[in-house]
Amino acid sequence: MSQAAPRAPAAPAGPAPLAGSLEAGAALADFIWFRTGGPAEWLARPRDRADLAGFLGALPADMPVMAVGVGSNLIVRDGGVPGVVIRLPKSFATVTVEPGLRLRAGAAAMGITVASAARDAGIAGLEFLRGIPGTIGGAVRMNGGAYGRDMADLLIEATVVTRAGAIETWPAARLGYSYRHSALPEGAVVVEALLQGGAGTVAAIAAEMDRIAAEREASQPLRARTGGSTFKNPPGAKAWALIDAAGCRGLRRGDAQVSEKHCNFLLNLGGASSADIEALGEEVRGRVLAHAGVTLEWEIQRIGRAAAPEGETR
Numbered sequence: 001m002s003q004a005a006p007r008a009p010a011a012p013a014g015p016a017p018l019a020g021s022l023e024a025g026a027a028l029a030d031f032i033w034f035r036t037g038g039p040a041e042w043l044a045r046p047r048d049r050a051d052l053a054g055f056l057g058a059l060p061a062d063m064p065v066m067a068v069g070v071g072s073n074l075i076v077r078d079g080g081v082p083g084v085v086i087r088l089p090k091s092f093a094t095v096t097v098e099p100g101l102r103l104r105a106g107a108a109a110m111g112i113t114v115a116s117a118a119r120d121a122g123i124a125g126l127e128f129l130r131g132i133p134g135t136i137g138g139a140v141r142m143n144g145g146a147y148g149r150d151m152a153d154l155l156i157e158a159t160v161v162t163r164a165g166a167i168e169t170w171p172a173a174r175l176g177y178s179y180r181h182s183a184l185p186e187g188a189v190v191v192e193a194l195l196q197g198g199a200g201t202v203a204a205i206a207a208e209m210d211r212i213a214a215e216r217e218a219s220q221p222l223r224a225r226t227g228g229s230t231f232k233n234p235p236g237a238k239a240w241a242l243i244d245a246a247g248c249r250g251l252r253r254g255d256a257q258v259s260e261k262h263c264n265f266l267l268n269l270g271g272a273s274s275a276d277i278e279a280l281g282e283e284v285r286g287r288v289l290a291h292a293g294v295t296l297e298w299e300i301q302r303i304g305r306a307a308a309p310e311g312e313t314r
């Protein structure tokens with residue numbers, strides 16, 4: 001009698017089928033800028049947009065879903081993120097130039113890659129993306145911007161995979177943009193953006209990008225573990241100036257610190273937890289309120305749940 005061939009070990013049962021990879025209890029701190037926080041219950045890397053759409057459509061309706069880019073605007077709380085976190089792989093990072101001074105960018109493409117492609121094609125107006133160290137998906141969601149321009153000025157339409165698993169093209173107006181805010185619903189994933197630029201010369205665009213890079217280098221802690229601007233600028237004021245005036249420059253809580261270089265940036269000096277960073281942010285908010293009567297609004301997205309108190313299990 002012939003013996004049956006040994007079976008390959010079964011893949012861990014996921015919340016829904018996915019052709020890309022699906023990992024249970026996956027670390028997010030490995031790539032999130034702050035390098036802190038707990039794991040994702042599930043981390044999904046879809047192969048392509050059809051794979052993502054099929055996966056989301058088959059998920060139980062009560063399963064929470066969120067996309068992440070490179071975590072340059074995120075605090076992931078120490079207890080981790082329940083449900084499914086979607087991370088788009090490199091296959092979603094292509095950038096192509098289209099007629100009419102337009103660029104089509106996959107949501108996983110980095111801002112600098114898109115700005116550089118625009119420069120090489122003589123397309124002006126996207127230079128500010130040089131200074132935003134996140135993905136185009138994150139910038140579409142956050143209405144990322146700098147130097148008086150933001151995504152609302154560029155975006156013609158975004159391709160979105162809805163939480164229900166439909167692939168849709170949304171004109172920019174549907175994103176309801178305001179300062180660092182979009183109306184993208186929870187669980188929806190941006191997979192592509194069509195951007196409109198203007199005519200420019202390669203030399204002038206390159207010079208502007210170099211100016212932005214030098215200005216950033218001089219004013220921001222670019223090589224630190226940080227999450228970018230912590231608070232939105234309140235109408236008519238600069239968050240950093242309010243924080244400075246309230247005496248918070250350099251303020252510490254454990255290994256979390258308000259940056260000396262740019263005091264709207266929080267830093268993980270090495271051993272901070274997400275709870276330390278968030279508590280420091282709340283302390284800054286309290287001091288600014290007491291000093292200037294202004295309530296700062298978080299720009300950094302805080303996701304997941306706090307770690308259970310010691311001795312307690314979840």
Ligand SMILES: Cc1cc2nc3c(=O)[nH]c(=O)nc-3n(C[C@H](O)[C@H](O)[C@H](O)COP(=O)(O)OP(=O)(O)OC[C@H]3O[C@@H](n4cnc5c(N)ncnc54)[C@H](O)[C@@H]3O)c2cc1C
Pocket residue numbers: 033066067068069070071072073074088107131132133134135136137138139140141142143144145146188189190191220221222226227228229301
């Ligand atoms: C040194 C530094 C400088 C910065 N300077 C600026 C600046 O000048 N201007 C500015 O606007 N920001 C700035 N930021 C913040 C940050 O880079 C931007 O907000 C960026 O757009 C976030 O992109 P990300 O891919 O890292 O998104 P993440 O931080 O991973 O996520 C941010 C939000 O976007 C959502 N998201 C991410 N990808 C997708 C997707 N594909 N579909 C749907 N939702 C998605 C997430 O769910 C989350 O809500 C800076 C950050 C740092 C660290």
